[in-house]
Amino acid sequence: MVLRWQKQADYFTVSVYQDLVGDWILTQSWGNSLNDHSEFSHTVLSSSTEAEKYVTKLRLSLLKSGFKERSDNCTLRRMYE
Numbered sequence: 001m002v003l004r005w006q007k008q009a010d011y012f013t014v015s016v017y018q019d020l021v022g023d024w025i026l027t028q029s030w031g032n033s034l035n036d037h038s039e040f041s042h043t044v045l046s047s048s049t050e051a052e053k054y055v056t057k058l059r060l061s062l063l064k065s066g067f068k069e070r071s072d073n074c075t076l077r078r079m080y081e
Contacts, residue, residue, distance in 0.1 A: 003055065005067035009034040012062055016051045024051045028058075 005012045015027040024045040031038025045051045063069075 003059070004070040004072065005059075005062045006070060007065070007067045010067070012067060014055060014058060016055065018048075024048055026051055026054055 001016045003014045009032050010030070011033060012028070012030045015025075015029075017025055017027075019025050024047060026043045026045055027040060028043070029038060029040040043054070045054060059069075
């Protein structure tokens with residue numbers, strides 16, 4: 001699953017997947033599309049439920065900060081509201 005948010009030239013992307021040993025990995029990447037500055041982080045989570053809670057909190061924080069969800073999130077958004 002990949003979710004995306006954007007605020008002007010700033011972007012934030014979240015990817016959640018299960019690795020080969022069964023851990024849930026949440027990858028966050030963010031940056032500005034007008035320059036080469038970007039960063040990322042990986043967080044290991046113990047379950048899909050924990051990943052859903054993490055994404056929900058992150059989503060609300062981004063929306064409060066003025067980020068807008070990308071339209072390609074629409075089908076997945078209902079899972080995390």
